Amino acid sequence: MLLEIEDLKVYYRSKKGTVKAVDGVSLRIDRGEMVGIVGESGCGKSTLAYSIIRLVQGEVRGKILFDGVNLLELSEEKMRRIRGKEIGMVFQDPMTSLDPLEKIGDQIVETITEHENVDEETAMRRVRELLLKVGLPEDRVESYPHQLSGGQRQRVMIALAIALNPKLLIADEPTTALDVIVQERIMDILEGIKREGKSVILITHDLALASERCDRIAVMYAGWLVEMGKTSEIVKDPLHPYTKGLMDSIPDLWMKKEVKPMPGNPPDLTDPPKGCRFHPRCPLADDVCRREEPPTVNLGDRIVRCWRWANASEG
Ligand SMILES: Nc1ncnc2c1ncn2[C@@H]1O[C@H](COP(=O)(O)OP(=O)(O)OP(=O)(O)O)[C@@H](O)[C@H]1O
Ligand SMILES: [Mg+2]
Numbered sequence: 001m002l003l004e005i006e007d008l009k010v011y012y013r014s015k016k017g018t019v020k021a022v023d024g025v026s027l028r029i030d031r032g033e034m035v036g037i038v039g040e041s042g043c044g045k046s047t048l049a050y051s052i053i054r055l056v057q058g059e060v061r062g063k064i065l066f067d068g069v070n071l072l073e074l075s076e077e078k079m080r081r082i083r084g085k086e087i088g089m090v091f092q093d094p095m096t097s098l099d100p101l102e103k104i105g106d107q108i109v110e111t112i113t114e115h116e117n118v119d120e121e122t123a124m125r126r127v128r129e130l131l132l133k134v135g136l137p138e139d140r141v142e143s144y145p146h147q148l149s150g151g152q153r154q155r156v157m158i159a160l161a162i163a164l165n166p167k168l169l170i171a172d173e174p175t176t177a178l179d180v181i182v183q184e185r186i187m188d189i190l191e192g193i194k195r196e197g198k199s200v201i202l203i204t205h206d207l208a209l210a211s212e213r214c215d216r217i218a219v220m221y222a223g224w225l226v227e228m229g230k231t232s233e234i235v236k237d238p239l240h241p242y243t244k245g246l247m248d249s250i251p252d253l254w255m256k257k258e259v260k261p262m263p264g265n266p267p268d269l270t271d272p273p274k275g276c277r278f279h280p281r282c283p284l285a286d287d288v289c290r291r292e293e294p295p296t297v298n299l300g301d302r303i304v305r306c307w308r309w310a311n312a313s314e315g
Helices: 045-052 076-082 104-115 120-133 138-142 150-162 180-195 207-213 231-236 241-248 287-291 307-314
Strands: 003-014 017-029 034-038 059-066 087-090 168-172 199-204 216-221 224-230 296-299 302-305
Touching: 003 045, 017 045, 034 045, 034 180, 034 207, 045 059, 045 168, 045 199, 087 150, 104 120, 104 138, 104 150, 120 138, 120 150, 150 168, 150 180, 168 180, 180 199, 180 207, 199 207, 207 216, 207 231, 216 231, 216 241, 224 231, 224 241, 296 307
Parallel strands: 017 224, 034 199, 034 216, 087 168, 168 199
Antiparallel strands: 003 017, 003 059, 216 224, 224 302, 296 302
16 A cells, blocks of 8 residues: 555635635555546645645644655655655646746756756756656757647646656646647556556546546545545446536536536535535435434445445445
């Protein structure tokens, strides 16, 4: 097991009150697998990702075991060594992590020489290899970020994130705003990284994309992990009513099935609904769902947080 998150809670303080952005999430990620984290906007996907590399502004509780070490207990100095070197991150907005005034080659060289004892020439040779690996011509080392297209910039972001050969790559919406062809190429690159034995966390609101490419899928709703399992099983037979709602709201490739948009909106996380956070939108909610928080039920290699399954597994 490479990553084990146990009962993670991330709360932000805001003027409106405490935002319970991630509230009791547990999940495990193996070596060499790609896991998709999906859910509607604002459900806590980025917060979960940033808390793993400890770049989150909120208050964080729980355990994040990476290679057996609890990252939440490390000194900031030790954490800095893990960031980039052990865990690479592709941020949701590429322009926040690229310096507009510096050539991209130099930016990646800096990342390498900051962490490793290599001279600039060696580092630059590695940068050229990295660019080829992400499908960019090596002379792009001379480009400034604004001279690249969105898709090219995203490739640079991935090159930057894997420059130090991390064991885990977290990619936060790496293909949003790109056309379908470029999206597929970016996903090919991530799959190539996975095939080298690395673990990849793909964060996306696009369930269709995740179900095409990920080995397992974790579904988040309003700061909770509501379902997680093998992609094939989740797609064939979603257990949580929210997962089912998400599945029904996306068209299939042949437009054969009827697309049913999910009614309602996710709740305000400063004041989430009592009981199950999904109950106001759930077609199957009953009294217990409105009253009490559902437990997370383990069903073999599947987990689901829903009263229906809690009651079914008891009886
Ligand atoms: N720094 C912050 N301070 C206060 N609240 C925050 C902060 N960052 C995020 N939030 C809130 O936390 C919740 C989760 O946000 P997060 O960015 O993790 O969601 P997300 O699932 O990544 O959404 P998206 O799909 O839009 O990227 C939201 O309600 C958001 O408004
Ligand atoms: Mg996000």
